[in-house]
Amino acid sequence: MHIPSDHPRHRSLKTRQMLEEGVRNGLVTPTGMIAHGRGEAFDYLLGERTTEAAREAARAAAAHLLLASHPVISTNGNSSVLAPEGLKVLSEAVPCQVEVNLFHHSEDRVKRLVEHLQGKGLKDVLGTNARESIPSLTSNRALCERDGIFTADVVLVLLEDGDRTQALRDMGKTVLSVDLNPLSRTARTAHVNVVDELSRALDVIVEYIEELKTCPESDFHKIIEIYDSETNLKNAMNAMSKHLQSQ
């Protein structure tokens, strides 16, 4: 179906179309569609804009990524289909690797997603060589690459599940995440969670990466030190609550 570019819901309809295509190509699962719908609702409550709270979290995430000795971006089906360009730009700006890491894991699906991302111009996409396991996660969803997530010190997980976020934290890693639901386990478990729509969140993190690159490393430490995740999530909730009240 052709969506006219002046349609008021153009962007969100386009996004849905991309995901539907992703389901047809075996990149996105039906459960992934439900997760996207949840995200849509929370974004609606945010007024579909990047809040001050999201900017603060993005800045802290950028500082963590720049200080890391081995940062990795963990991407799943939804995030790979929704924001390949953002993934490419961020992975080049840091720079860092991108690893496909799936809840509904199959070798075939990982391979398709790696090829999808390579087709979008990403180099160094990991996932097909997953021989290590994240402790405390069961089944194939635990699988990850030795030279990727398994040995990373900072992992940015996109649209992830709470279990995985906790498991990565239990491994001693710093976990950053992007999740529109400020009440989700991912948001509450990550060291830094950006409550924003994925493409917008990646854009803002990249903005801060570029800005911080011109600053001394001591600034990164300060940013991380003053960042309080609980307060940030409260601020995100307040923004939603205010938007609801203003309608």
Place this chain on the structure above:
Amino acid sequence: MHIPSDHPRHRSLKTRQMLEEGVRNGLVTPTGMIAHGRGEAFDYLLGERTTEAAREAARAAAAHLLLASHPVISTNGNSSVLAPEGLKVLSEAVPCQVEVNLFHHSEDRVKRLVEHLQGKGLKDVLGTNARESIPSLTSNRALCERDGIFTADVVLVLLEDGDRTQALRDMGKTVLSVDLNPLSRTARTAHVNVVDELSRALDVIVEYIEELKTCPESDFHKIIEIYDSETNLKNAMNAMSKHLQSQ
């Protein structure tokens, strides 16, 4: 996948499973999965419970249904898969017809959904004989049955789109709806919208149908007269906003 009945998210996981099966059987569309996800998020914000605002709306909906000379329940893919039992009980309690009416319309899909509902014990399910059109809606989604929605005076639309709600209103019908998003066009356009999860909403409407059946008709008129949709939606939003703030 077997979901243990003591799992904290048992109900919502079961529901997702039913929808995934619905996608496999051609009853539910991928877009329907996204819509369900949006509903999940709003229900989460409600604390997954029926609010006082929802009870008030359900009471007004019950009064409209009992006063109607030709009430019809309009059901789509998601609602038919999510709450066939509720549909059966409500259609028998009023009593009224149920018509399958789809946004992503195809004769085959309507037929499958009618058979699905008949398999769940519903009698008098319309939809396969749709020869009339709802004015101002384009394409096949306008199709409806002459002896069903087309000539109904009161239509209860479940998990519907805003366009259809408006189009039915433009035909001079009283439109009742169930939609978890108090900001949606459906919720704002319907005469009465119940902001509640579908199965819970149908249960509460049935409760009020049974209660009001023992009351004089003048009571129904009073209930309808004092009902103010805008205030009700505000109250639903306040409930969500309060729940957010209390987290």
